[in-house]
Amino acid sequence: MRIEFPAGQREWNGGELTVDFAAKVDGAPVVCSISVEALQDHFGAASTLEEDVLTAFDSSAKRIHSLCRRALEGTDGDAVVLRSGLIRLLEA
Numbered sequence: 001m002r003i004e005f006p007a008g009q010r011e012w013n014g015g016e017l018t019v020d021f022a023a024k025v026d027g028a029p030v031v032c033s034i035s036v037e038a039l040q041d042h043f044g045a046a047s048t049l050e051e052d053v054l055t056a057f058d059s060s061a062k063r064i065h066s067l068c069r070r071a072l073e074g075t076d077g078d079a080v081v082l083r084s085g086l087i088r089l090l091e092a
Contacts, residue, residue, distance in 0.1 A: 002026050003072055005065045010057055012050045018081065019057045023068065025077035032068050034082040041084045067091070 002025070009022035018033040036053055039045035043064070045056035057064065064082065067090050071080040080086075 001073060001077060003069050003077075005061075005068070010054070010061075012054060014050065017048065019053060021057075021064075021068075023072065025072060028077070030072070030077065030079050032072070032080050032082070034064055034068075035084070038082050038084045038087055042087050 004024040006022050006024065011020050013020050013033065016033070017036040019036075019039065020031050020033045023030045023032050034057065036045065036048050039053050039056045039060075040048070043056045043060040046052045067082060067087060068080060070090050071082065071086065072078075
């Protein structure tokens with residue numbers, strides 16, 4: 001399975017309190033997400049404000065993408081939402 005993360009493709013989703021970001025799995029687009037809670041718990045987001053959340057995402061994108069890659073491999077390429085509990089499992 002070939003998984004790629006196009007640079008700079010992330011978007012604040014205030015309705016869901018997530019940052020959505022693009023992935024490509026074997027060339028097909030997949031939208032993945034990480035919760036604000038996960039960004040606060042694991043990546044140092046100072047608050048739930050859009051600016052703080054996106055700053056935390058941008059500064060940790062490489063690690064977030066690595067975790068997402070592992071999650072995508074576990075779902076055979078179906079979209080994932082990285083939440084605090086899932087991150088704890090992936091890092092165990």
